[in-house]
Amino acid sequence: MEPDSARKTLALLALLLLAAPARPASAAPVEDGLLSNGDFETAPGGGFVKSASVAEGASSIPGWTINGTVELISAGQHQGGMILIVPQGDHAVRLGNDASVGQVVDVEKGSEYAITFSAARTCAQLEALNVSVLGGVSQTVDLQTLYNIEGWDAYALAFQATEEQAHLQFMNPGMEDDPTCGPILDNVAVKKLFTPDKPKDNVVLNGDFEEGPWMFPNTSFGVLLPTNLDEQTSAIPGWMIESNRAVRYIDSDEYKVPQGKRAIELLSGKEGIISQMVETTPQKVYSLTFTLGTAGDSCQPPMAVMAFAGDQAQNFHYSPMGNATSQAANVTFTARAERTRVAFYSVYYNTRSDDHSSLCGPVIDDVWVWGLNAAAGLKASIGLVISIVGVIAMVLF
Template sequence: MEGGMTRRLALLGLCLGLLLLAPSHLASAAAVEDGLLSNGDFETAPAGGFVKSASVAEGASSIPGWTINGTVELISAGQHQGGMILIVPQGDHAIRLGNDASIGQVVQVEKGSEYAITFSAARTCAQLESLNVSVLGGASQTVDLQTLYNIEGWDAYALAFQATDEQARLEFRNPGMEDDPTCGPILDNVAIKKLFTPDKSKDNVVTNGDFEEGPWMFPNTSFGVLLPTNLDEQTSALPGWMIESNRAVRFVDSDQYTVPQGKRAVELLSGKEGIISQMVETTPQKEYSLTFTLGSAGDSCQPPMAVMAFAGDQAQNFHYSPMGNATSQTANVTFTARAERTRVAFYSVYYNTRSDDHSSLCGPVIDDVRVWGLNGAAGLKASIGLLLSIVTIVGLLLF
């Protein structure tokens, strides 16, 4: 009897052990890894293989890894359509979305976490082409493809969303209805990255001031990643920051660009139409210093280059004029906080283009943004004010 009881206890312990292991296994398999989505570069051949001309796909399984609604063309590099050559951003294949057509994929995510989607896009022939990117039950944003930021005819973009469930359905849709069915945006290289919001340091109230945390960047592209308008700092592809204006800024890394420090930085484009900002926590009536590094991206951007920096009610213009062999310089704005949250913001003063490509927008680079309280300076100022008040009172009494 004792032996039977021992066996039953051992069996019960084994069952409990399996139950404890099961959730851990399921959790580790749930979240998608950073990088390309399944067939995110569209280089996996369909069941019938790749064909030389555009293959019109209508159905749920025409393109491996994706579901399709409407007419979606799988195009090849160098393919002609009408009188033009269709642009394939990278590799040999991409897809073109017809009128009101969409392509989507379900990814496993961690509920409550934030993610950035990076993708490459190009326009074909319509005057008002755009691409709507949405997450079922969550974020939805339309990216305007009219402005080109490099001579290649395509750009990489990044958008962010917060996962509301353990699955997220990503969808890319062409919202246009053109008379010419050969027009429509081209999509390629779809990747995902889980975002983390860096902790603030004791001597800096700016979140992600060194720009080291941001969206996925493809290692073999030299155009960086564009961050279009985003007015929610809580769900941003660049954690902590908002893109306030109707043009993008460029997220760059040191593999392809000159970065003042660390691995990543932000290049300001399109003058006042490319504003990056953040609301930081401050103490009313306390003095602060805003410092940042101003530099050149090393992408042949034509001078003059300058940045307008805002801190509360203070605004100051800084021209890029490094000394000697330096490629960057430090700028400083002193301000007095008027509220518990203070806006800091930056934009390029000029509309700059590259000397080797007058159609490509560029601009100055900012990095290492810091805001900290000037306790010593504030105390000194208060002491001087108190001393002057005492001198004034004594003078009046003597008079």
């Protein structure tokens, strides 16, 4: 072949390669943090407007698919006699009856993820937000109970990815006839969850609560964990929320945490129960220990925790010594089966002293369950009795 002819052939091949459609690269799984326009701060094509931007269709809000009537609202915006609450930033969305917003995210099939989002209600009536992942979780979060005076809360739910894409949807189930009502959604984030290794001699999984959902920086309300009876798919790996009220996941950036970075604040008395089923050997003596503390959020005393371990239940009042902000607690029990339930709830319904409306409560952290021999079990029980007598003596004298 002549040199000129060869050069022409190579040039033609190069042009054909450039013109050929590129093969789609396999999408990388979503990174921890906000979803695309998860804070709704990216302006739509027509820009932000002062009044509510009513959007019907599939492309009015960048990054989101829309069904029904969805309003892109601004901070300070009035609707009727109400001021609509934007949890963070300048914009959020309000979902009309049976309306929804959704987004498809790339995930790792078989992995577990937690969805964190902020939500507020617009009416002092029954409102809810249904959160679903196609082929995975579908849960309705009740927004009737407000846990702080700001009028909004952050929540977290978990799901296991059954495919390489997860179809997330937030829907107003249409429980209100008033068209001015409807939940407000903001700050949608996702985080891949990992199952931590159990420490040596501890049968509790994630007993230090260090593994959990995404938490937004510079927010002082933590993340609420609503009812979740599936220990296999939990925003706090290993743990279940048994009751109809939430518990609060907190971190040391904004709260006092007894140990490490994260912990659980128990809210709403018996209506906020966190539990775990741990592996045990029948007839073997075990010790359940945990750290009891305060979150440093002006929670009004008295504060106490009811701790359960199998057929044992014990009440622990928060009464640290000296300048301490936490104390150790212990329950000795004999396992009756191959799996034993350990659980905690707040004895009292506590509120903060600075507003009397925000719910709060005692903090638990660093939960351990390990086996004892008979002598060690007796020694632990005697030690606990002596410590209780000592506390009573200090109070009386």
